[in-house]
Amino acid sequence: MLANRVTQLERTIGKEQQNSVQREFQSMNLEVKTDIPHPDFSKTDNKPRIQESELHAPDKDTNGSKLKTCDDRILTLERTVGMEIEEADASLPNESEISKIRRTKEKNSPSKVNINKKRLLSPVTTPYPSNTIQTIAFYAYMSKHTPTITIQYPLTFDVVKTNFGNGYHSTTGVFMVPESGVYVFTWTIRIGSNNYHATQLMVNTDELGIIYSYVGSGPDLGGTGIVVAHVDKGDDVYVRTHALWNSGVIYSDASGRSSFAGWRLF
Known part of the structure; x- marks a missing residue:
């Protein structure tokens, strides 16, 4: 059902994505209300209803074509949300990166810095080259x-x-x-x-x-x-x-x- 898929998408992407979906529907001159329960398509009354089979018939009429476009956009948004979740997971540091950060902190600890300063202040023992200019x-x-x-x-x-x-x-x-x-x-x-x-x-x-x-x-x-x-x-x-x-x-x-x-x- 289209309503169920829209509801799942709203719960996944949050309020900001919900507003984006609403704007997408409004661009097609369709009204979407988020402050009321979703309609139950199983109930019938005297008003005409759009059958689910009509949602997948793009050539049947204009409204069916618009709903088909909406369905495609919803699928695209679902894929986008999935990609963002994967990128967020990939940005988290793995075990090797965590170990590298720990080693860097240990290297820059005060005790290590003091040892490095002592090494820098130690006398240079490398002999300088002798003066090759002839003394006159x-x-x-x-x-x-x-x-x-x-x-x-x-x-x-x-x-x-x-x-x-x-x-x-x-x-x-x-x-x-x-x-x-x-x-x-x-x-x-x-x-x-x-x-x-x-x-x-x-x-x-x-x-x-x-x-x-x-x-x-x-x-x-x-x-x-x-x-x-x-x-x-x-x-x-x-x-x-x-x-x-x-x-x-x-x-x-x-x-x-x-x-x-x-x-x-x-």
């Missing part, structure tokens, strides 16, 4: 005083204390650059009373730096210059006196050394 550095000083120089003249620092990379040559006072890079160069010149000297730091024929020291009638004085520059492999770096501003002896003894040094930064 030199330091040399004059073993004795240099006599009065009044011309442009390369100075020789003959006592070599450091010479990593073997770039410095004590006989000429020239540092021949073993590898290109950025270097620091520094030199110190000591002069006595009533003397003055200007000394230059040279790269090949170019001046990179210059210092000027002057002493009147007072004690000895030392002047120091420092330069940071990029130089290329094979360049000659050295210290020389200036062509014009020179007078007197350049001192170097146990009281103070005139020296020349340099090293590569990178």
